[in-house]
Amino acid sequence: MGLSRKEPFLLLLLGVSALLLGGSAGSSSHSLRYFTTIVSDPGEKVPQFFSVGYVDDQEYAHYNASTKRVLPTAPWIRKVDKDDPQYWERNSQVVWNTEQSFRVGLGTLSGYYNQSGGSHTLQKMYGCELRGDGSKGGYRQFAYDGRDYISFDKETLTYTAADVPAQNTKRKWEADLATIQYRKAYLEEICIEWLQRYLDYGKESLLRTEVPEVKVTRKEDYDDMETLICRVGGFYPKEIDITWTKDGEVWTQDVFHGLVSPNSDGTYYTWRSVTVDPKERERYKCHVEHDGLPNPVDVAWEEPDSNLGIIIGCVVGVLLLIGVMAGIYFKKRQDGYKAAAASDQGSNSSGTGTAVPI
Template sequence: AGPGERGCWLWGWTGKGAADPGPHSLRYFYTAVSEPGPGLPQFTVVGYLDDQLFFHFDSEGKGAQPRAPWIQAEGPEYWDRQTWIAKGWQEAFNGNVRIAMEHYNQSGVRGLHTFQYMYGCQLRADGSTGGFRQYGYDGRDFLSYDTRTPTWVAPSKEAEITKGKMDADRRLSQQQRDYLERKCVEWLQKYLGYGKETLQRRERPAMRVTGRDAPGGPTTLCCRAHGFYPRDIALSWLRKGESREQETWRGGVLPNGDGTYHAWATVELDPRERGLYRCHVERESLAQPLVAGVTAEPAWIPARAGPGPGQPGSQPGRGVTAEPTWIPAWPGCDRGASLDPSLAGL
């Protein structure tokens, strides 16, 4: 179990020094595999505060290890206890893999199978909180905990036996609910206090707009925002100031190796209308939206804050890099271009 799951060792903490109200989340992921191998431990536990990895344990290592500088505010007793807790769950989860294989009639069949557990809590921007627990087998939902009822939900017949056992234990159900609604939130606030300098920082995005012409076909414009933090961002394409939502393809918001994020959005258009399009970037931390477009020949151009180029009130966006040292290539933009090594494997 993750910090706070067992025992009463956080009592006495006042919650002072917590970071901004949200949204924030604390999540733990447990994974057990049927056939461990090189680089694939039989049992692993990782913990995340928002999207930042801070806790790691695996069956091949010496114990629980810090993965973020701020969590080292906890002393040796913390790590000794987390190692003891994780090792206590290791045998149970190795058994869970075998039990799940029996439920799915896979006993005696060679092959890699995984049993996973995810739990945690969140602190929303409005100050409300929520918790979640979910089990998975071979990438599919196995059991999930409904905090409103509170009962366990089995999406498949193979999990019905386990659901019945979990629901029958009323004491366990109450402990589960108490942890999610109270203790987990207390730990989340405590960790936010530790990591507030990292988690409350504001990094403005570098913007780049590029274009690619298809022989005898449409032009594809790609807008990329890179190096921003926190994660919230909205990229959209405008034609003469009007949204082209139906024509826009987005690549999602993904992490960089340095803890910041990147995102991209593309749009296809008639090559003759290239100059009519602008990329519009909005973020909660920006006083005004950022707007960028392309010239007749796709190239780097400055990002602007506020209205588009040539429109009343337009002005250069302070702190926005028009031509950063590098911006990684992502599918849908510059295929085949070199990637930053820190993004390998994403």
Template sequence: LSPIGALLRAGIASRLHSRRVLDTVVSEPGPGLPWYSRVVYVDDQVIYVYTSGMQRAEPRPVWMAQNEGPEFWDERTWWAQRHQKWFKASLNTLGQLYNQSEGFHIIQMKYGCDLREDNTTWGFYQDSYDGRDFLTFDTESMTLGAADIGAQITKRRWDAEVFDNQQWKRYLEERCIPWLRSSLEYGKETLQRKVRPTARVSDRSSHDGLTTLSCKVSGFYPQDITVTWLRNGENRQQETYSEGILPSGDGTYQTWVAMEIDPKIKAHYSCHVEHESLLEPLSISWGKEFVCVSVFLSYDPAGSQKHGSTGPSFLPMWPERDV
């Protein structure tokens, strides 16, 4: 297997849940583009949003609004408003740092935590300025990494005045992971559901007498999936290509994997699909008839399983806690 294939298999074996905070700051706001915005995700679901125009943190899914009261949203709003000021100062500081007086500039910050079913956790922090890496937190060495001279100046100040690597441990254990667990419980019917994929194999004439085989897999959730072509039972992943996993628009995902073959060479080709909703891998042979039959698991909120159903610059490190 390729490293990506191995990673996908690992994700299927131990499902990954994540919480992501994305902060964006722009020097020249416009219609539909506030100068400051915060979007918080759990897995692929936006759970709340704050913008400088709204001036209020607002839940997105009903299950977040129903399970967190006014005090929670007041606190999220207070922190976001406090950090608006710090981000504004950071824009000015970075402009001076890089000798920029005008024009469009953007700060992007992303951080959060991951939780696997075996209860192992992982966290990360990364920010960028004008689309280039700025600072990154290395969870192995518990140190900041700087991408250029400007970032090195910021890193030295953070190391001397602001940064305490124990903040990361406290944030991960006391804030991020508990919030992630709570959200997973609130939204379990959405976030922990398992929807089986359907698969279809097709072919078309290619160049030089070759044939392109395509395997389209759709309607699955969560998005981690492994789709490979087999020739006479052997994995041919190195010969395939794909455009990745894409949203279907209905809360599920889709993907396709294609491979060129010489039809004059007699062989048995099949599309092999692995997904955590399936009790066993789904195999679809190339031929005139396409039959998609699978046995899968679906999420049951009661706990049973059903079988056979069809900163940048000088900002505090962790904007969700008092540092």
């Protein structure tokens, strides 16, 4: 898989994973990422060790710290069983080894920072990207107690320490040239190979496209201004480019945006708003670019169709219906009177010669 026997398999970055999973840069890009976290003195119901793996924004496997097993969470990853029967066993052992090394590392860092007791967190994220233009990216970084600690630069084969204590780790790791070369090879080759395999396994869901629905609404503001809101939903993949334009040029003043959030069906939605002078409303358009669109779209606010015609039509229809029903009613009444008169005449000629008393 994206990890060899020497590399940790699934990694979770607790607390900041949502930020890091915000989507790969560029159109048609794909990523393989692993996150790991270990927490000392965890609170109630909080496990000490977390481990998870993602392809793009889809979790496909995680490590169960209780059973010490890596488990599938996406149906398509089970296709690996045929190609690599030892996949789960091997990587379960790798992640268990990672857990043990993280426990030691957490104690080492407490010493670097002269800490005793308390709750502390060691986190790691690494992975690779295959971008739409064919270029590749890779990253490997660590955090301690929620702050940057150290990161790997595969281009210069060096580590960047975020503070003085991290210099200790930098010196140790940069002295191991063989491991540094392996890290670079993993990020640029092995990780990419596994990413491509996973994309093939899960192509029905990972490589699909869902066309975004774009609608612009408006609301009045208190200061004689108004806000135009561009609502975009039902799209996949997650990467999308939304901008407001004024007279065809990108407009950034008084523009606000929401997060790209998931729908229950696996698609996404988001919004962009801009504050405008109502007199210039028609000059603004919402510009959207997405893999599901053959061409970018520009959507402006449109005056809703008037309901007056519909209301008038409904009223006329009701009046016509009432008229028809009334005609039927009176016709039945008239026919009834005629039938009654004919019946009276028949009685009078029945041979009795006596009129019916009234």
